Amino acid sequence: MKNKWKMSFLILMVINLLTAIILFSLIVSPASSPDIPAKKGSNRDYVSFHVKSNKYDLNRLINHYLEQEVEDSPIDYRVVLNDEVELYGILPVFSDKINMKLTFEPEALKNGDLVLKQKSMSIGSLRVPISYVLSFIKENYKLPRGVEIRPSDKLIYVHMQELKLKSDMKIEAEQFDLKKNKISFTILVPVK
Template sequence: MRNKWKIAFFILLGVVLAAVVTLLILAMIPPDGKKQEQTKVKDGDMVSFLIRTNREDVNKLINHYLEKEVADSPVNYQVRVGDEVELYGTVPFFSQELNMKLTFVPEALDNGDLLLKQKSISVGQLRLPVPYVLDFIRKSYKLPKGVEIWPNERQVVVHMQQLKLKSDVKLKANSFDLEKDDISFTLLVPVK
């Protein structure tokens, strides 16, 4: 009789151990049956986010950025985005300050930069050559890092990824269609 109880005990112990092992195996198998790979992040990787916006928000952003970046500039200027990009400022002319307005047509380039093609210019009532005025602006105004003026081509290039933003965040222009109020950027956030 003793052997029957020993045999029953070991059978019961085997069933309990088999149940525990089965439960552990089932707990370790992923829910969908596939092993989940952990996303590996390398230092220097960038995560991208698509941002769609409108002219009003772009105006707020640009002028806030200019206030911070060129606050210590002796020359005051402002950018307004409407049906086109407009730059307002002053030009010293002898002992007078002349009001200036330049208008540009924006174009998002394939590399994420923003090209501003000069459309019109007015400096008071004077007719001045466009390359001269653009060269004067390039030499006299404190421009944010990443903004390059090409006077002879009548263009301004905004190298979006060179703009100084917080936390090393970078921007790329995707579309800049002012007529349709379709403005989109890719925000590149570094993963460290």
């Protein structure tokens, strides 16, 4: 009977000793950090965040951005989002000022850029060809970097990732449906 107790005690002591050694080695050994897998085809220098917005908030953001980016433009203009994108401006003609309104139908492209297709136009009571007005705007308005006016195609192309944002962030348009007030973007934040 004494040998059974001795043997049981020795087995229990060996199990406790092995458990202590294993726990000690796990505590002392450096932890390996798991690799965070990147999405296929994604840029590893950026982390993406998906943002949904509405017309009201986006109106405020766009016009704040325009004030910061084009404050020394000789022509005053602003953008309003309703069921379409509306560009209001004042054209100086001699000593007079003429009101201008252009409306565009927005379309988010698969590459994250945004196309504004010309829908309608009014410049005072004048009838002027759309391509002429877009050419005039292109030559006389100071536009933000990344905004390209294509008069012959009657559209404005917004290279979203070229827009100058703080902290080198980039932005991609996912959905831009103004009639349903469904607006979403992907914001790319640099991590390197």
